[in-house]
Amino acid sequence: MTETAPLGNATRPPLLEQRTPPRRVPPPRPRTLTGVLRGLLRAGRPKQWVKNVLVVAAPAAAGRLFDPHALPRLALVFALFTACAAAVYLINDARDVEADRAHPAKRHRPIAAGQVPVPVAYAVGGTLAVLTPAVAAQLASPPVAALLAAYVGMQLAYCVSLKHVLVVDLAVVTTGFLMRAAAGGLALGIPLSRWFLITTGFGALFMVSAKRYSEAVQMAGNAGATRALLTEYTTGYLRFVWQLAAGVAVLGYCLWALEDHHGPHGGLLPWRQLSVVAFILAILRYAVFADRGTAGEPEEVVLRDRALALIALTWLAMYGLAVARW
Template identity: 80%
Template sequence: MAETLLHRQRTHRPQPPRPPARPGSLLGGLVRTARPRQWIKNVLVVAAPAAAGRLFAPHAPVRLALVFALFTACSAAVYLVNDARDAEADRAHPAKRHRPVAAGQVPASLAYAVGGALAALAPLAAARLTTPAVAVLLAAYLAMQLAYCLTLKHVLVLDLVVVTTGFLMRATAGGLALGIPLSRWFLITTGFGALFMVAAKRYSEAVQMAGRAGATRALLTEYTTGYLRFVWQLAAGVAVLGYCLWALEDGDAAQTGVLPWRQLSVVAFVLAVLRYAVFADRGAAGEPEEVVLHDRALALIALAWLALYGLAVSGC
């Protein structure tokens, strides 16, 4: 009896309060919340200048690096606010509970404060250091992404549109910074290419969560895998069609080099889409950056496409 009472006293002994986070771990937590691995998406700011053959024009690298940094700040602001808002829900998730805000490493109030400061400063810096068009684009991106965090991520189809539009905004920002007109084929290929990857990511998440309700984003329970498969297949087809129409536009007039590089680049582009579709079909495209960076065959195809595309836009 006495041993049982002693055991209960030890079991219910109050736990000491969690020590406050050290400055180093707090800073590290803020950086982790800003999702450094996702910053690679902001490389899309070079898409329009590269498509126009203006990637190495005077002052272009410096301006594009600045736009990249501003988009990274905006993305970090959105992630900070999102994690602060979803901290309670993330604590019930097997993977998201390790996020710094959910784990208590970063206070939610600090995440809100840093996110709000970045969201306010980035458009102001863009207005001063770049062009008014880029500042307006960044402000619109922030408004859309914050609305997504609050409500739009719970709305069917609209959630796909918002994420896709975010990618398209990144791709157009570099063109706006350098005053490059954006062609209809560029917008079609980029927009539907982004939708392809977004829908493939959702499809992969839906396949992986089958039979595990609540294991990931709740909206996936409203989609069917058949519908998501239809979306990424449709988007892939339109992206390929848009690219082919660009490559074949004006026929011989577009061929200024020794070989028809534009037409030849279609082969590499289609192969890249088909290779990525393999992972999408398996339900293994839940982390697009992992697929792109770690699949050797896809990397080689991408390098071949870059070489052919570079030859096409440079007129070699």
């Protein structure tokens, strides 16, 4: 009795191999010089250049904004600070390229998306970081150049290690805002008042901690993949920080508004005291977005919300009238 062969053909290839041709991975799109340049511009984050408008804060607070040669000097300082900030953004995004690719929004940044090669980002960022303070020493003043060099050094230290240190990361980012505000005063030789520094510093801390709180809320359960330090903070602690900072900023502004100033007075209304109402309303309106966890980018919050923009413009008008009457 002979054995029968098993049913079917043992040498027949699997059905999937017969019907599915091998998949070809498309080659990456070649980079062009124009595309890389556009990517570098986007990586410099033009939307965040609005932060550098803080360079006019000290001259405006001192009533010196329209002094002769003030605006050209402030425009120069604005451009220099923008170049320094762009250098830091490029180097930071080059270092965080892997973490950014895990983030739902940051993965579209030019470096994370592959539009700008990482070595190019390092080269351009490093060049700007070295040249900008040198240019400031020639065209602005030595104090401005020293401030820009300190800003770049502090921000690069933040990119390398300080952003991984609890509380220090908040202090460094806040100090960056304060440096912007102080740069205009240094450019024009204006002394900075204590109330200006307190209000600006804690107002910046309010926005920075609200941003961190929003990131922690939105990336709950996946925070460590995008910003490792978010796993160290609790949302309760970050809420405490932005609430504390908002309170101190309001207190500092109120003390400025109620302080007895010697100078020309007049007009129909006490604009200094009335500006407190608009300032507090702006803080309260911004706190709505902070409480919801949607205060990710301060400039986008201000530009997106019409009510907040209107309150800010009203405060700016009152503040300008108050300063003009000194």
